[in-house]
Amino acid sequence: MGKYDNIRQAAYLANMQLPKLGLVMFTFGNVSAADRSLQVFAIKPSGVPYEDLAPEKMVVVDFAGKVIEGDLRPSSDTKTHAVLYKHWDNIGGIVHTHSTYATAWAQAQRDIPIFGTTHADHNTTDIPCAAPMDDNMIMGDYEYQTGFQIIDCFKERDLSYEEVEMVLVGNHAPFTWGKTADKAVYNSGVLEAIAQMAVLTEQINPDAPRLKDALIKKHFERKHGPDSYYGQ
Numbered sequence: 038m039g040k041y042d043n044i045r046q047a048a049y050l051a052n053m054q055l056p057k058l059g060l061v062m063f064t065f066g067n068v069s070a071a072d073r074s075l076q077v078f079a080i081k082p083s084g085v086p087y088e089d090l091a092p093e094k095m096v097v098v099d100f101a102g103k104v105i106e107g108d109l110r111p112s113s114d115t116k117t118h119a120v121l122y123k124h125w126d127n128i129g130g131i132v133h134t135h136s137t138y139a140t141a142w143a144q145a146q147r148d149i150p151i152f153g154t155t156h157a158d159h160n161t162t163d164i165p166c167a168a169p170m171d172d173n174m175i176m177g178d179y180e181y182q183t184g185f186q187i188i189d190c191f192k193e194r195d196l197s198y199e200e201v202e203m204v205l206v207g208n209h210a211p212f213t214w215g216k217t218a219d220k221a222v223y224n225s226g227v228l229e230a231i232a233q234m235a236v237l238t239e240q241i242n243p244d245a246p247r248l249k250d251a252l253i254k255k256h257f258e259r260k261h262g263p264d265s266y267y268g269q
């Protein structure tokens with residue numbers, strides 16, 4: 038058994054969830070799974086259709102973005118994954134998709150307002166939309182800079198990546214993460230659902246108010262408080 042077998046398998050299984058959950062078309066989207074002790078992650082190869090994927094086709098890359106093992110080219114978003122793993126110690130999986138509703142909010146360059154308890158069960162803040170990149174960043178190492186675009190957004194807004202496990206990259210699309218690749222995929226599905234609900238909410242009532250503070254507080258406490266009991 039190879040030392041990267043576990044993360045290859047985890048990355049493979051998590052990638053295969055994306056088309057099943059309706060989060061990707063064609064070869065859009067990618068998941069990676071990290072081994073923090075070895076400081077590497079396994080990620081989907083670039084341009085390979087989901088039905089042709091296999092654990093051994095996952096590419097192993099280090100946190101500097103260098104390929105360690107694998108015959109195929111890693112996903113074009115690999116450097117963004119590498120930057121997030123390098124700077125955020127407690128994540129074990131990352132997902133990037135262009136899922137329709139979350140991407141629509143990213144294109145509109147808007148945070149997703151917290152409208153209801155479905156949202157509050159997972160995040161008690163609006164889902165942040167990182168500002169579009171400066172032209173010089175786009176002209177430079179674009180995928181690498183996308184990682185910093187995300188990190189800078191969290192710094193500026195004083196958000197914790199362990200608390201808020203999702204972001205919209207302005208003009209682009211969402212990234213989600215979690216302690217495992219599975220959790221990152223789960224968050225990707227949750228984000229798409231929240232994004233869709235928020236669009237419909239604004240369609241039905243353009244003046245729909247944000248969730249009341251008392252409910253936000255209640256949901257935060259039931260997830261984090263001393264008597265936390267959430268987990269449906």
Ligand SMILES: [Zn+2]
Nearest residue numbers: 133134209210
């Ligand atoms: Zn993308």
